[in-house]
Amino acid sequence: MTDDKDSLDKLRQDIDRIDRRIHELLVERSGVVAAIGRAKRPDGVFIRPGRHANVLRRLAARHSGPFPLLALLRVWNEIIGPMTGLQGPLSMAVAEGLDDTAREFYGSYTPTALLADPAAVLDRVAAGAATVGVLPLPGPGPRWWPLLAERPALRVVARLPFLGDAQPALVVARMAPEASGHDHSVVADPRPAPEVPAAAALRRAGLVAVGPLDAAEPAVLAVEGFLAPDDPRRYELEAAGLAVLGGYPVPLAMDSTQPDEQDLTKR
Numbered sequence: 001m002t003d004d005k006d007s008l009d010k011l012r013q014d015i016d017r018i019d020r021r022i023h024e025l026l027v028e029r030s031g032v033v034a035a036i037g038r039a040k041r042p043d044g045v046f047i048r049p050g051r052h053a054n055v056l057r058r059l060a061a062r063h064s065g066p067f068p069l070l071a072l073l074r075v076w077n078e079i080i081g082p083m084t085g086l087q088g089p090l091s092m093a094v095a096e097g098l099d100d101t102a103r104e105f106y107g108s109y110t111p112t113a114l115l116a117d118p119a120a121v122l123d124r125v126a127a128g129a130a131t132v133g134v135l136p137l138p139g140p141g142p143r144w145w146p147l148l149a150e151r152p153a154l155r156v157v158a159r160l161p162f163l164g165d166a167q168p169a170l171v172v173a174r175m176a177p178e179a180s181g182h183d184h185s186v187v188a189d190p191r192p193a194p195e196v197p198a199a200a201a202l203r204r205a206g207l208v209a210v211g212p213l214d215a216a217e218p219a220v221l222a223v224e225g226f227l228a229p230d231d232p233r234r235y236e237l238e239a240a241g242l243a244v245l246g247g248y249p250v251p252l253a254m255d256s257t258q259p260d261e262q263d264l265t266k267r
Contacts (some may be wrong), residue, residue, distance in 0.1 A: 037087030046088035049157045050178035053249030070164050081107025093121040093130035101166040102134040118144035133172045139214035149243040156186045156246030163252040176229050180249035183226040188243045189219045201240035205233040
């Protein structure tokens, strides 16, 4: 019994040693993050959707052992949220029903305003009262996406959940989306009766339509690849009457397509 107790005490001491090291590394990381914040312009963008996605992708790629991957990524999101807050204000405007989705990605203690009206979420982000807005996928609910099309300063920058089965959502911010190396762009067709179907316009621009973000709203499509603000393919789309609403790093929760995203390229 004594040997067992000694062994258990030693293992607990190992846990305490590891905990101290984790804490020391978090303190060290926060110092580096604060220095990055000081190096940025006062009006700089503090969220980095593409980098955030790639941090999680690297963790997932190297992870092993019994600790659940979803829990690991949640731990890192809880770290990234407060660390981002060391560089500049970080707050969320969140549509009703998406609180868990938003906090899972941006951290439990990120200041959050829950709003019943998706249009109010856009207003809050546009006014600078929130860093990001978390909105439902364009679908059977209120049609908020035409309002986004009218506000070029706001763009889709992320899609949630990054892993897991939380309620799906899009994230908008006052910034251009950031490429991560594996991205989808969001293209909308606001025309009531287009002369040229959206899929044909996309093919002409050399783009592949993955499918609607939600089957209930076929006018808002996910498109393979990243469309930078100066990408000449955007001009082709805009000339055809389509609007580029932003883009997002493809979540780990998705393979090449979501079940509700069906290939439109042959239509």
